Amino acid sequence: MRNAAFAIGQIIHVRDVDMRGVVVDVDEHFEPPSDLSESVRSSLPSPEQPWYYVLVDGSEDRIYVAEESVQPDADDTPVEHPGIEQFFRNFDDGRYEPQYRLN
Numbered sequence: 331m332r333n334a335a336f337a338i339g340q341i342i343h344v345r346d347v348d349m350r351g352v353v354v355d356v357d358e359h360f361e362p363p364s365d366l367s368e369s370v371r372s373s374l375p376s377p378e379q380p381w382y383y384v385l386v387d388g389s390e391d392r393i394y395v396a397e398e399s400v401q402p403d404a405d406d407t408p409v410e411h412p413g414i415e416q417f418f419r420n421f422d423d424g425r426y427e428p429q430y431r432l433n
Contacts, residue, residue: 334358334380335397339418339426342384343403344395351384351393352409352426354417360396375399385411 334356336342343350360377362370375396382400384393387409406424408414418426 334382336380336382336400336402338428341403341406341409341424341426342382342400344384344393344400346395346399349386350403350405350409351386352411352414352418353382354385354392354413355383357381357383360394385409385413385417387411 336353336356338353338355340353341350342353358380360374360379360381362374362377375398380397382395382397384395384400385391386393388411390412392413408421409426414426415429417429419429420427
């Protein structure tokens with residue numbers, strides 16, 4: 331397994347669409363649905379890398395993005411999203427603390 335470069339609660343910047351958000355979950359790799367056309371599959375970033383579920387700042391959107399498309403965000407202000415409280419308990423020193431800890 332490849333280690334993810336970004337962690338739950340970390341604020342990231344998505345280069346492809348110039349947006350920022352906070353990571354709420356990480357998948358080791360992406361398995362495209364079997365009914366996805368070959369042309370769409372071939373246009374996706376490599377599934378053999380970590381993929382992140384992200385709450386997008388300033389909207390109600392959630393996105394799923396490949397690690398190759400993200401970088402750390404230089405802005406350490408909180409993300410504005412209505413789902414923040416569902417996932418995180420507080421914001422401190424540029425990072426969110428998850429609502430629940432996994433064993």
